[in-house]
Amino acid sequence: MKRSLLQIAKAVEARLQGDGSVEVDGVASIGSASPHDLVFVEDEKYLRQALQSGAGAVIAGEFAAATSAASSADKPLLINNHPKLTFARAARFLFDGTRDYSKSDVHATAVVHASVRLDAGVRVEEYVVIAEDAEISEGTHIGAGCAVGREVKIGRECEIYPRVTIYAGTTIGDRVIVHAGAILGSDGFGYVRDPKSGRYEKFPQVGGLVIEDDVEIGANATIDRGALDETRIGRGTKIDNLVHIGHNCRIGHNVVIAAQAGLSGSVVIENDVVLAGQVGIGEHARIEEGVILGAQGGVPSNKVLRGKGVAFWGTPARPLRQYLKQLAALARLEKKR
Secondary structure (H helix, E strand, O other), X not given: OOEEHHHHHHHHOOEEEOOOOOEEOEEOOOOOOOOOEEEEEOOHHHHHHHHOOOOOEEEXXXXXXXXXXXXXXXXXXXXXXXXXHHHHHHHHHHHHOXXXXXXXXXXXXXXXXXXXXXXXXXXXXXXXXXXXXXXXXXXXXXXXXXXXXOOOEEOOOOEEOOOOEEOOOOEEOOOOEEOOOOEEEEOOOOEEEOOOOOOXXXXXXXXXXXXXXOOXXXXXXXXXXXXXXXXXXXXXXXXXOOOEEOOOOEEOOOOEEOOOOEEOOOOEEOOOOEEOOOOEEOOOOEEOOOOEEOOOOEEOOOOEEOOOOOEEEOOOOEEHHHHHHHHHHHHHHHHHO
């Protein structure tokens, strides 16, 4: 949907420099932009390249306002101290304008139980199955081949991509995005060993899964329900592809978890934590607020990591400075050999 730069500037709280009547309807990289696209630059050294690109307008930091390149160019500027964030918000503003939440549509091949509540603007695509007493709120889209279990609750304006499986009793908040193949609310990996026979018997997995507002879950991620209580994913958390989160985990607000990370049962991740790719965390471990855990970091069971803004690395995970000192010491020993 085309929007004028004046409309975009107001929506994203940017200062407009140039012709506000120019209209755009997309975003692009500097190298591929057309006259109907926005581009952004975070570094002044790329500003001239952006101004000479085919883009209709450029989002840039305050540095752009005072440069001679910008003053001599006829391309409009949207200026904000955080150009990448402003660019993301502008893209969302352009995209949201194309969505019509008033139109409901259930494909003829979908199987929807008579007790299901579908609010206005819900779209259900081919071969979806929705079980009894599920509730899906306004403007949510359920992609082809999804399975939605009994008494599942899905909030407003969610995007559930194809072949997602949502087990019975799962609760999903508003504006949640779930990518293809994700499995939400499956049984946790919990067993009790019989000392006489040596056999493993399944421990009850009867808890729930709650996913709060504005969460995004990547393709083929798996999140288990609680054993007796609940697994909870906090507001604004972003989970990459192929992540596994075990039963009874509690993930805080605005946590970022990169691909192939694995969390054992009953792990607590506090607000604003960053977990890089292939991190592994043992059961009952706790990662406190603001910790950064580097790629392939390992946290033993029951361990606590603390230190807002502190980066940890290695297995077992330790502060980055300590980790680098130990690597250097090992290198010196090897050299002496």
